Amino acid sequence: MTDVLESYLDRLQQATTLEHLQQSTEDLRDHYGITHVVYHWVSSVGEQYGAGTYSTDWVDRYLERGYVRVDPVVQGCLHRFHPVDWKQLDWSGRVARELLADALAHGVGNQGFSIPIRGPNGQFAVFTANHSCNDLEWSRFVQANMRDLIIVAHDFNRKALEFEGKRDLAPSTTLSPRETSALTLLAKGLSRAQAADQLEISEHTLRVYIEAARHKLGALNTTHAVARALNAGLIVL
Protein backbone atom coordinates (compact mmCIF):
# COMPACT_ATOMS: atom_id res chain seq x y z
CA MET A 1 0.00 0.00 0.00
CA THR A 2 2.73 2.40 1.03
CA ASP A 3 4.70 1.72 -2.15
CA VAL A 4 1.67 2.66 -4.21
CA LEU A 5 1.28 5.89 -2.26
CA GLU A 6 4.97 6.61 -2.77
CA SER A 7 4.57 6.20 -6.52
CA TYR A 8 1.63 8.62 -6.49
CA LEU A 9 3.72 11.13 -4.58
CA ASP A 10 6.53 10.65 -7.10
CA ARG A 11 4.02 11.41 -9.85
CA LEU A 12 2.90 14.50 -7.92
CA GLN A 13 6.53 15.60 -7.62
CA GLN A 14 6.84 15.43 -11.42
CA ALA A 15 3.73 17.57 -11.94
CA THR A 16 4.25 20.60 -14.13
CA THR A 17 0.67 21.64 -14.84
CA LEU A 18 -2.58 22.05 -12.96
CA GLU A 19 -3.92 19.01 -14.88
CA HIS A 20 -1.18 16.90 -13.28
CA LEU A 21 -2.22 18.17 -9.87
CA GLN A 22 -5.78 17.23 -10.77
CA GLN A 23 -4.62 13.74 -11.77
CA SER A 24 -2.91 13.40 -8.40
CA THR A 25 -6.13 14.11 -6.51
CA GLU A 26 -7.81 11.37 -8.56
CA ASP A 27 -4.91 8.97 -7.87
CA LEU A 28 -5.26 9.58 -4.15
CA ARG A 29 -9.04 9.31 -4.15
CA ASP A 30 -8.80 5.92 -5.83
CA HIS A 31 -5.91 4.82 -3.65
CA TYR A 32 -7.82 5.54 -0.45
CA GLY A 33 -11.18 4.46 -1.86
CA ILE A 34 -12.87 7.62 -0.66
CA THR A 35 -15.32 9.99 -2.32
CA HIS A 36 -13.17 13.08 -2.80
CA VAL A 37 -9.70 14.55 -2.43
CA VAL A 38 -9.36 18.32 -2.75
CA TYR A 39 -6.56 20.87 -2.51
CA HIS A 40 -7.91 24.41 -2.09
CA TRP A 41 -5.74 27.55 -1.91
CA VAL A 42 -7.43 30.71 -0.70
CA SER A 43 -5.45 33.94 -0.98
CA SER A 44 -5.81 36.78 1.48
CA VAL A 45 -7.81 38.74 -1.07
CA GLY A 46 -10.19 35.83 -1.61
CA GLU A 47 -8.75 34.46 -4.86
CA GLN A 48 -9.07 30.70 -5.11
CA TYR A 49 -7.02 28.07 -6.80
CA GLY A 50 -6.75 24.35 -6.55
CA ALA A 51 -7.44 20.87 -7.78
CA GLY A 52 -9.79 18.18 -6.69
CA THR A 53 -12.33 15.55 -7.52
CA TYR A 54 -15.47 17.56 -6.74
CA SER A 55 -17.77 17.77 -9.79
CA THR A 56 -17.38 20.85 -11.96
CA ASP A 57 -21.05 21.58 -11.19
CA TRP A 58 -20.22 21.83 -7.51
CA VAL A 59 -17.05 23.87 -8.02
CA ASP A 60 -18.92 26.31 -10.29
CA ARG A 61 -21.74 26.62 -7.80
CA TYR A 62 -19.31 27.11 -4.88
CA LEU A 63 -17.60 29.93 -6.75
CA GLU A 64 -20.79 31.51 -8.07
CA ARG A 65 -22.39 31.57 -4.63
CA GLY A 66 -19.26 32.87 -2.93
CA TYR A 67 -19.46 29.98 -0.46
CA VAL A 68 -15.80 30.44 0.51
CA ARG A 69 -16.86 33.32 2.77
CA VAL A 70 -19.19 31.13 4.82
CA ASP A 71 -17.69 27.66 4.37
CA PRO A 72 -17.18 26.28 7.93
CA VAL A 73 -14.25 24.22 6.59
CA VAL A 74 -12.35 27.27 5.32
CA GLN A 75 -13.36 29.43 8.29
CA GLY A 76 -12.59 26.61 10.74
CA CYS A 77 -9.10 26.08 9.28
CA LEU A 78 -8.17 29.73 8.78
CA HIS A 79 -6.68 30.49 12.19
CA ARG A 80 -5.67 26.93 12.99
CA PHE A 81 -2.73 24.69 12.26
CA HIS A 82 -4.06 21.35 13.50
CA PRO A 83 -6.00 18.97 11.24
CA VAL A 84 -9.74 19.41 11.56
CA ASP A 85 -12.50 16.81 11.42
CA TRP A 86 -15.63 18.32 9.92
CA LYS A 87 -17.60 17.09 12.93
CA GLN A 88 -15.73 19.65 15.08
CA LEU A 89 -16.94 22.53 12.92
CA ASP A 90 -19.96 24.69 13.52
CA TRP A 91 -22.55 23.84 10.86
CA SER A 92 -25.44 25.19 12.91
CA GLY A 93 -25.93 28.58 11.24
CA ARG A 94 -28.53 28.90 8.52
CA VAL A 95 -26.06 29.67 5.74
CA ALA A 96 -23.75 26.83 6.75
CA ARG A 97 -26.69 24.41 6.80
CA GLU A 98 -27.71 25.50 3.32
CA LEU A 99 -24.15 25.11 2.08
CA LEU A 100 -23.97 21.63 3.56
CA ALA A 101 -27.29 20.55 2.04
CA ASP A 102 -26.21 21.96 -1.32
CA ALA A 103 -22.83 20.18 -1.09
CA LEU A 104 -24.43 16.83 -0.26
CA ALA A 105 -26.83 17.27 -3.18
CA HIS A 106 -23.78 17.74 -5.41
CA GLY A 107 -22.11 14.51 -4.36
CA VAL A 108 -19.92 15.74 -1.52
CA GLY A 109 -19.66 13.16 1.27
CA ASN A 110 -20.90 13.79 4.82
CA GLN A 111 -17.50 13.13 6.42
CA GLY A 112 -14.45 15.30 6.00
CA PHE A 113 -10.94 15.72 7.33
CA SER A 114 -9.18 18.96 6.43
CA ILE A 115 -5.57 19.95 6.93
CA PRO A 116 -4.76 23.67 7.08
CA ILE A 117 -1.45 24.60 5.43
CA ARG A 118 0.32 27.89 6.00
CA GLY A 119 2.98 28.87 3.55
CA PRO A 120 5.26 31.89 3.54
CA ASN A 121 3.77 35.39 3.80
CA GLY A 122 0.45 34.18 5.13
CA GLN A 123 -0.24 31.85 2.21
CA PHE A 124 -3.12 29.59 3.19
CA ALA A 125 -4.53 26.39 1.76
CA VAL A 126 -6.71 23.50 2.88
CA PHE A 127 -6.28 19.88 1.87
CA THR A 128 -9.37 17.73 2.35
CA ALA A 129 -10.23 14.04 2.34
CA ASN A 130 -13.98 13.57 2.01
CA HIS A 131 -16.17 10.48 2.19
CA SER A 132 -19.68 9.15 2.71
CA CYS A 133 -19.77 6.74 5.62
CA ASN A 134 -20.64 6.44 9.28
CA ASP A 135 -18.68 8.00 12.14
CA LEU A 136 -16.93 4.81 13.24
CA GLU A 137 -15.70 3.97 9.75
CA TRP A 138 -14.49 7.54 9.29
CA SER A 139 -12.63 7.79 12.57
CA ARG A 140 -10.85 4.52 11.70
CA PHE A 141 -9.87 5.91 8.31
CA VAL A 142 -8.59 9.14 9.85
CA GLN A 143 -6.64 7.36 12.58
CA ALA A 144 -4.99 5.05 10.06
CA ASN A 145 -4.08 7.75 7.53
CA MET A 146 -3.69 11.06 9.35
CA ARG A 147 0.11 11.16 9.24
CA ASP A 148 0.31 10.34 5.53
CA LEU A 149 -2.47 12.81 4.68
CA ILE A 150 -0.58 15.60 6.47
CA ILE A 151 2.51 14.80 4.41
CA VAL A 152 0.53 14.62 1.17
CA ALA A 153 -1.15 17.94 1.99
CA HIS A 154 2.22 19.65 2.28
CA ASP A 155 3.43 18.04 -0.95
CA PHE A 156 0.44 19.55 -2.77
CA ASN A 157 1.17 22.93 -1.30
CA ARG A 158 4.81 22.75 -2.33
CA LYS A 159 3.70 22.12 -5.93
CA ALA A 160 1.15 24.91 -5.81
CA LEU A 161 3.79 27.36 -4.58
CA GLU A 162 6.03 26.21 -7.40
CA PHE A 163 3.26 26.75 -10.00
CA GLU A 164 2.62 30.21 -8.65
CA GLY A 165 6.20 31.07 -9.41
CA LYS A 166 7.08 31.03 -5.76
CA ARG A 167 9.55 28.19 -5.91
CA ASP A 168 11.93 30.22 -3.79
CA LEU A 169 9.27 30.31 -1.08
CA ALA A 170 8.72 26.55 -1.13
CA PRO A 171 10.77 24.56 1.38
CA SER A 172 14.38 24.31 0.25
CA THR A 173 15.59 21.05 -1.26
CA THR A 174 19.25 21.49 -0.47
CA LEU A 175 20.28 19.30 2.41
CA SER A 176 22.45 20.56 5.23
CA PRO A 177 25.74 18.67 5.77
CA ARG A 178 24.26 16.82 8.77
CA GLU A 179 21.19 15.76 6.81
CA THR A 180 23.36 14.62 3.92
CA SER A 181 25.56 12.51 6.22
CA ALA A 182 22.55 10.99 7.97
CA LEU A 183 20.82 9.96 4.72
CA THR A 184 24.09 8.72 3.19
CA LEU A 185 24.74 6.39 6.11
CA LEU A 186 21.21 5.02 5.94
CA ALA A 187 21.56 4.58 2.16
CA LYS A 188 24.69 2.52 2.84
CA GLY A 189 22.54 0.17 4.88
CA LEU A 190 23.49 1.27 8.39
CA SER A 191 20.82 1.01 11.05
CA ARG A 192 19.70 4.17 12.81
CA ALA A 193 21.69 3.22 15.89
CA GLN A 194 24.83 2.65 13.82
CA ALA A 195 24.38 5.89 11.89
CA ALA A 196 23.81 7.87 15.10
CA ASP A 197 26.89 6.27 16.60
CA GLN A 198 29.02 7.19 13.62
CA LEU A 199 27.76 10.80 13.63
CA GLU A 200 28.23 10.97 17.41
CA ILE A 201 24.67 12.09 18.00
CA SER A 202 21.77 10.41 19.79
CA GLU A 203 19.35 8.26 17.85
CA HIS A 204 16.61 10.73 18.74
CA THR A 205 18.58 13.59 17.23
CA LEU A 206 19.25 11.51 14.14
CA ARG A 207 15.53 10.83 13.76
CA VAL A 208 14.77 14.53 13.80
CA TYR A 209 17.51 15.32 11.28
CA ILE A 210 16.10 12.60 9.02
CA GLU A 211 12.60 13.99 9.54
CA ALA A 212 13.79 17.45 8.49
CA ALA A 213 15.34 15.93 5.36
CA ARG A 214 12.22 13.86 4.66
CA HIS A 215 10.10 17.00 4.75
CA LYS A 216 12.44 18.89 2.42
CA LEU A 217 12.35 16.01 -0.04
CA GLY A 218 8.55 15.68 0.19
CA ALA A 219 8.99 11.98 0.90
CA LEU A 220 6.56 9.68 2.69
CA ASN A 221 9.06 7.96 4.97
CA THR A 222 12.78 7.44 5.49
CA THR A 223 13.27 4.84 2.75
CA HIS A 224 11.44 7.08 0.33
CA ALA A 225 13.57 10.05 1.40
CA VAL A 226 16.76 8.08 0.77
CA ALA A 227 15.49 7.06 -2.67
CA ARG A 228 14.61 10.64 -3.57
CA ALA A 229 17.92 12.00 -2.31
CA LEU A 230 19.76 9.40 -4.44
CA ASN A 231 17.65 10.18 -7.51
CA ALA A 232 18.21 13.89 -7.12
CA GLY A 233 21.94 13.35 -6.70
CA LEU A 234 21.85 14.97 -3.26
CA ILE A 235 23.66 12.00 -1.80
CA VAL A 236 26.21 9.80 -3.54
CA LEU A 237 27.20 6.30 -2.50
Add this chain to the structure above:
Amino acid sequence: MLRYIYGVDLHKHPLLRDTMFRDRAIQFHERLGWDVTVDEKGEEHDQYDALNPLYVIWEQPDGRHGGSMRFLPTTGRTMVNEHFLHVTDGVRIESPLIWECTRFCLAPDAGREVSAALALGGAEIMANFAVEHFVGVFDARMVRIYRLLGMAPEVIGQVGEGSDVLAVGLWGWDDAFWPRTLNRLGIERETSLDWFRQSFSAIPPTKKRILEAA
Protein backbone atom coordinates in the same frame (compact mmCIF):
# COMPACT_ATOMS: atom_id res chain seq x y z
CA MET B 1 -9.01 21.70 33.64
CA LEU B 2 -6.79 21.80 30.57
CA ARG B 3 -7.64 24.24 27.83
CA TYR B 4 -6.17 24.39 24.35
CA ILE B 5 -6.55 27.95 23.06
CA TYR B 6 -5.25 29.62 19.91
CA GLY B 7 -3.86 33.14 20.23
CA VAL B 8 -6.78 34.60 18.27
CA ASP B 9 -9.19 33.15 20.84
CA LEU B 10 -7.41 34.22 24.03
CA HIS B 11 -9.70 37.25 24.31
CA LYS B 12 -12.54 34.87 25.16
CA HIS B 13 -10.68 33.98 28.37
CA PRO B 14 -9.47 37.35 29.70
CA LEU B 15 -8.64 36.28 33.27
CA LEU B 16 -6.81 33.17 32.11
CA ARG B 17 -4.92 35.18 29.48
CA ASP B 18 -3.85 38.02 31.80
CA THR B 19 -2.78 35.73 34.64
CA MET B 20 -0.81 33.59 32.16
CA PHE B 21 1.19 36.52 30.78
CA ARG B 22 1.77 37.78 34.34
CA ASP B 23 2.95 34.39 35.55
CA ARG B 24 5.29 34.23 32.56
CA ALA B 25 6.84 37.54 33.67
CA ILE B 26 7.30 36.13 37.18
CA GLN B 27 8.89 32.91 35.95
CA PHE B 28 11.07 34.10 33.08
CA HIS B 29 11.97 37.61 34.24
CA GLU B 30 11.96 37.48 38.05
CA ARG B 31 12.85 33.86 38.78
CA LEU B 32 15.00 32.79 35.83
CA GLY B 33 16.35 36.24 34.97
CA TRP B 34 15.91 35.78 31.23
CA ASP B 35 16.28 38.77 28.95
CA VAL B 36 12.55 39.07 28.23
CA THR B 37 10.30 42.08 27.81
CA VAL B 38 7.86 42.86 30.59
CA ASP B 39 5.27 45.56 29.88
CA GLU B 40 3.70 48.13 32.18
CA LYS B 41 0.96 45.67 33.15
CA GLY B 42 3.64 43.28 34.40
CA GLU B 43 3.05 40.88 31.50
CA GLU B 44 5.66 39.06 29.43
CA HIS B 45 5.00 38.84 25.67
CA ASP B 46 7.37 38.11 22.80
CA GLN B 47 7.15 38.25 19.00
CA TYR B 48 5.97 34.62 18.78
CA ASP B 49 2.82 35.37 20.77
CA ALA B 50 1.77 37.50 17.79
CA LEU B 51 1.90 34.48 15.43
CA ASN B 52 -1.32 32.91 16.70
CA PRO B 53 0.27 30.02 18.59
CA LEU B 54 -1.67 27.28 20.31
CA TYR B 55 -1.50 27.63 24.10
CA VAL B 56 -2.07 24.67 26.38
CA ILE B 57 -3.19 26.11 29.70
CA TRP B 58 -4.07 24.58 33.04
CA GLU B 59 -7.01 26.54 34.40
CA GLN B 60 -7.38 26.53 38.17
CA PRO B 61 -10.83 26.16 39.73
CA ASP B 62 -10.99 29.95 40.26
CA GLY B 63 -10.40 30.54 36.54
CA ARG B 64 -6.79 31.65 36.90
CA HIS B 65 -3.67 30.40 35.15
CA GLY B 66 -1.96 27.42 36.80
CA GLY B 67 0.57 26.65 34.09
CA SER B 68 0.96 26.80 30.36
CA MET B 69 3.07 26.21 27.29
CA ARG B 70 3.01 27.47 23.74
CA PHE B 71 3.10 25.59 20.44
CA LEU B 72 3.92 26.69 16.91
CA PRO B 73 4.29 24.54 13.78
CA THR B 74 7.89 24.30 12.61
CA THR B 75 6.73 24.86 9.01
CA GLY B 76 6.34 28.52 10.01
CA ARG B 77 8.48 30.90 12.04
CA THR B 78 9.98 29.36 15.17
CA MET B 79 12.44 30.39 17.82
CA VAL B 80 14.70 27.40 17.22
CA ASN B 81 15.03 27.99 13.46
CA GLU B 82 15.39 31.75 13.74
CA HIS B 83 17.88 31.92 16.56
CA PHE B 84 19.43 28.54 17.30
CA LEU B 85 20.62 26.99 14.02
CA HIS B 86 24.15 27.05 15.42
CA VAL B 87 22.96 24.69 18.16
CA THR B 88 21.40 22.17 15.76
CA ASP B 89 24.45 21.69 13.54
CA GLY B 90 22.80 23.95 10.98
CA VAL B 91 19.79 21.66 10.57
CA ARG B 92 16.59 23.63 10.17
CA ILE B 93 14.07 21.61 12.13
CA GLU B 94 11.05 21.93 9.91
CA SER B 95 8.27 19.40 9.41
CA PRO B 96 4.50 19.32 9.83
CA LEU B 97 5.16 16.37 12.16
CA ILE B 98 7.28 18.49 14.54
CA TRP B 99 5.91 21.41 16.56
CA GLU B 100 7.91 23.85 18.63
CA CYS B 101 7.10 24.04 22.33
CA THR B 102 8.24 27.14 24.23
CA ARG B 103 7.42 29.22 27.34
CA PHE B 104 6.70 26.27 29.60
CA CYS B 105 5.54 28.14 32.66
CA LEU B 106 4.11 27.31 36.07
CA ALA B 107 2.20 29.71 38.33
CA PRO B 108 4.11 30.47 41.57
CA ASP B 109 1.58 28.47 43.59
CA ALA B 110 1.22 25.60 41.10
CA GLY B 111 1.28 22.09 42.50
CA ARG B 112 3.14 19.16 40.96
CA GLU B 113 -0.06 18.06 39.25
CA VAL B 114 0.01 21.12 37.00
CA SER B 115 3.20 20.11 35.23
CA ALA B 116 1.82 16.59 34.84
CA ALA B 117 -1.33 18.05 33.31
CA LEU B 118 0.68 20.14 30.85
CA ALA B 119 2.72 17.12 29.84
CA LEU B 120 -0.56 15.30 29.31
CA GLY B 121 -1.71 18.12 27.03
CA GLY B 122 1.41 17.69 24.95
CA ALA B 123 0.81 13.96 24.70
CA GLU B 124 -2.81 14.52 23.59
CA ILE B 125 -1.56 16.80 20.82
CA MET B 126 0.79 14.07 19.63
CA ALA B 127 -1.91 11.42 19.83
CA ASN B 128 -4.66 13.43 18.14
CA PHE B 129 -2.80 15.45 15.53
CA ALA B 130 -0.13 12.94 14.42
CA VAL B 131 2.69 15.13 15.79
CA GLU B 132 5.80 12.99 16.31
CA HIS B 133 8.16 15.37 18.11
CA PHE B 134 8.23 18.65 19.96
CA VAL B 135 11.34 20.77 19.77
CA GLY B 136 12.18 23.48 22.26
CA VAL B 137 14.84 25.84 23.56
CA PHE B 138 15.63 26.02 27.26
CA ASP B 139 18.37 26.89 29.72
CA ALA B 140 20.20 24.68 32.21
CA ARG B 141 17.73 25.41 34.99
CA MET B 142 14.79 24.38 32.83
CA VAL B 143 16.57 21.11 32.04
CA ARG B 144 16.70 20.41 35.79
CA ILE B 145 13.07 21.42 36.18
CA TYR B 146 12.00 19.15 33.32
CA ARG B 147 14.03 16.30 34.81
CA LEU B 148 12.41 16.77 38.22
CA LEU B 149 9.05 16.69 36.51
CA GLY B 150 9.91 13.39 34.82
CA MET B 151 9.73 14.94 31.36
CA ALA B 152 13.39 15.40 30.49
CA PRO B 153 13.93 16.29 26.85
CA GLU B 154 16.59 14.75 24.67
CA VAL B 155 19.19 17.49 24.21
CA ILE B 156 20.28 17.87 20.56
CA GLY B 157 22.87 20.50 21.16
CA GLN B 158 23.85 23.25 23.54
CA VAL B 159 25.92 26.40 23.71
CA GLY B 160 27.43 28.30 26.61
CA GLU B 161 28.86 27.23 29.94
CA GLY B 162 27.45 26.51 33.37
CA SER B 163 24.32 28.49 34.18
CA ASP B 164 24.49 30.24 30.79
CA VAL B 165 23.88 27.02 28.90
CA LEU B 166 21.18 27.20 26.27
CA ALA B 167 20.01 23.92 24.82
CA VAL B 168 17.76 22.73 22.02
CA GLY B 169 15.90 19.58 22.91
CA LEU B 170 13.26 17.16 21.78
CA TRP B 171 10.35 15.34 23.26
CA GLY B 172 9.09 12.20 21.59
CA TRP B 173 6.29 9.72 22.09
CA ASP B 174 6.53 7.57 25.20
CA ASP B 175 4.02 4.77 25.86
CA ALA B 176 5.01 4.55 29.52
CA PHE B 177 4.06 8.19 29.96
CA TRP B 178 0.30 7.68 29.80
CA PRO B 179 -0.50 5.42 32.77
CA ARG B 180 2.08 7.19 34.97
CA THR B 181 0.72 10.65 34.24
CA LEU B 182 -2.98 9.80 34.36
CA ASN B 183 -2.30 8.07 37.65
CA ARG B 184 -0.53 11.09 39.07
CA LEU B 185 -3.44 13.31 38.09
CA GLY B 186 -5.99 10.79 39.31
CA ILE B 187 -8.03 11.02 36.12
CA GLU B 188 -9.07 8.67 33.33
CA ARG B 189 -7.98 9.13 29.73
CA GLU B 190 -11.60 9.91 28.91
CA THR B 191 -11.48 13.06 31.08
CA SER B 192 -8.41 14.25 29.23
CA LEU B 193 -10.09 13.54 25.89
CA ASP B 194 -13.18 15.45 27.04
CA TRP B 195 -11.05 18.53 27.78
CA PHE B 196 -9.41 18.12 24.39
CA ARG B 197 -12.69 17.77 22.49
CA GLN B 198 -14.24 20.68 24.34
CA SER B 199 -11.37 22.94 23.27
CA PHE B 200 -11.30 21.87 19.65
CA SER B 201 -15.01 21.68 18.97
CA ALA B 202 -16.50 24.82 17.46
CA ILE B 203 -19.98 23.46 18.01
CA PRO B 204 -22.29 24.76 20.71
CA PRO B 205 -23.11 21.60 22.75
CA THR B 206 -26.83 21.68 21.96
CA LYS B 207 -26.37 21.68 18.19
CA LYS B 208 -24.18 18.66 17.80
CA ARG B 209 -26.03 16.35 15.48
CA ILE B 210 -26.52 18.45 12.37
CA LEU B 211 -23.81 16.84 10.25
CA GLU B 212 -25.18 13.36 10.91
CA ALA B 213 -28.77 14.45 10.38
CA ALA B 214 -27.90 15.98 7.02
